Amino acid sequence: MTHAEHVPLSAALPVDLDETAHRCLVAGFEGTTVVPDTLKRLVDRGLGGVILFTRNVRDAEQVRRLTDTLRAMRPDLLVGIDNEGGGIGHLVAADAPDVPGNFALGVVDDPGLTARCADALAGHLAALGITASYAPVADVQLQPDNPIVRTRAFGTDPELVSRHLRAWIEATEARGVASCAKHFPGHGGTLTDSHHDVAVDPRPYDELDLAPFRAAVAAGVPMLMSAHVVFPELDANRPATLSRRILGDLLRVDLGFEGVLVSDALEMKAIADRYGEAAGARIALAAGADQVIVAVPDLEVTLSCRDEVLGALRSGLLPEERVLEAAGRVRRLAERYATPAGAVAAWDPEAGLEAARRAVRGQDGFGRDGFGQVRGAHVVDLFPPPHPALNWGGEDLLSEVRAVDPTATGTAVTGEAADPSSLADGIARVAAGAPLVVATCDADLHPWQRHLRAALLTRRPDAVQVATGLPDGEALCSYGRGRANLRAAAEVLTGVGVVGQVRGQGG
Structure with missing residues (x-):
């Protein structure tokens, strides 16, 4: 019996609440042309988004056909991808613009040039029918031995990072593409890569590098991504992705963020090894996340997360109001970004190499x-x-x-x-x-x-x-x-x- 058949009709949720729960999921999948039947069923029931990876990319024409196919199934489906530039991305086979990583842009410290590079990346996404970009990185490269942020950050100074974030977000927005500042409230102060293990940042609240995230919110960033990082001075028990104190009190109240808060991928070991992806999905949504990403192509993992969320809704463990709130934010995001713009204006193909040379x-x-x-x-x-x-x-x-x-x-x-x-x-x-x-x-x-x-x-x-x-x-x-x-x-x-x-x- 498949996950899609798990729930007896007598225990089923109302159709609108079932769709609401599906809105809160973003799924990875295998394939470049054929959409798996399991993914089709998820989309039919209201899946909020898909995330593409190198495994889904053969060339530019193929990607555009794939995004057209996905959107034909559900026009409000968000199609996203990690697209930071500088070797962090998945569209090289689709003729991605060559731009340097963020640190090089910060070394040059010309926000106008950063905007031109961001515009090239966003214009390329729009031409491919991809309208959600899980970038830019808002982390500050603090720890010399940090294994995961490094040149993905714009630099070591929060104010420098902030001005380049603003330039990136505004340029991306001008293309009709949703940007996503990450990884809240920061991954640059850790000595561990949360893909591999639990990462910890021991700093107190007043020493955290929150200025870039405040700048991103002020610039109107429509999405933020949470970090699978434990901040003991804020919440000793749970990483930020699963912490109501961090996602609720800090992000929503202190920073005043009203957009979509999306989790980093749940299969990362900081979540999967301690909580499991399914429980991670439930806890993250309860804590204040609006969407959770399951990036692995094994859709059984996505289904297990979905089933956990539906089960928690039926039992009352996950309040309906919290999921309705989350899905409402996702719907508003989709209304604004899910449908690609028409003709895509050309971008500057030389911006990236100019920036790299100057760096x-x-x-x-x-x-x-x-x-x-x-x-x-x-x-x-x-x-x-x-x-x-x-x-x-x-x-x-x-x-x-x-x-x-x-x-x-x-x-x-x-x-x-x-x-x-x-x-x-x-x-x-x-x-x-x-x-x-x-x-x-x-x-x-x-x-x-x-x-x-x-x-x-x-x-x-x-x-x-x-x-x-x-x-x-x-x-x-x-x-x-x-x-x-x-x-x-x-x-x-x-x-x-x-x-x-x-x-x-x-x-």
Whole structure:
């Protein structure tokens, strides 16, 4: 017996309340052309939204046909996607605009340029029939060892983050696309990725980085996403997603947010391992969430969450008034954003690369007198495997260097070598007689990168160092691993680009 058949008619809810409960769900699914029958039944009963991932994307034309198909089933169905830019997104196969990550935009600190990048992303979404974007990130990168925010944040200063959030939200709104500031009340003060475990931020209320979220609310952001983070000084027992004190008292009363509060994905281990996705859905809605996301393509998980919510409504454990309130907000969001605009105006295809070029930083003098010093280089690009929930993957520095200097050689290394010393010896032999470039991505978080880099520098002290995450010593820094970031770094390394674009860290 399937979940759709679980509820006996005698115990069924009124049709309008059943639809109301379904409005509070956002589901992931498998497929690029055919909509699964289970998803069709959920949509028929009022499903509030779907979230697309790389698994749903083959090319731009296919995505537009898919969104048309979904909306033909229910015109008020919200179709959303994570679309932060800078390598955090799922539309590379659909010709997504190349824009750098948020940190690079914050380094440039030109809100007008940030708006142009956000406009390009939102215009592309609108052209594909996607009208909800789970971006921008409002977190402040506070902890140096934070494993999940980093270059996804606009920076380390709440005021800088706030002004770039405003620019992003306003540009996205102008395209008729719903933006979503995340992850309330902040994920930048943790040492744990909530995808993998419970994350904790021990700071008291008056030390939290709430200014960006206040700025987002003031800018009219229609959605906020909650963090699966425990704030013991606010609620010692539950993460923000499940906390009535945080979602109710702090978000609704203190910040005055009246839009849709959506949970981060319930299958993340901070929720799934301790509560289970189904109980997480019920508790989140009771605490004040308006929609809960089940991003995994296994629709049985979505059905279990749905059944838990319906069961709690029948028993009175979940008050009808709370779900009616939540669904009302979702309906208003859908009235405003579910239907794509007509013809989509063109966006600036060069905004992202301009921003990435302006963001590159390095030692004073490098990129000026040093232009062209690494032509024909052997490039060693060290980086962790793409995060399965975030990255489209596939970008590497060698490919971008070779695009501007076909004589370059090299390799990408995405994990710890069995014998780093032997690997370093082999690279040194292959690179003999050529400039050597050693690129790392957040090496402080990944000891294998530090060890291999040290081995290479012992053999080649003349190697040029590059950081493709946050700054790392004296390395040339791109502040991100999006294609635009890597292309900009490649131009500087090879001397192909705008002379004088690279400045010292303080510039």
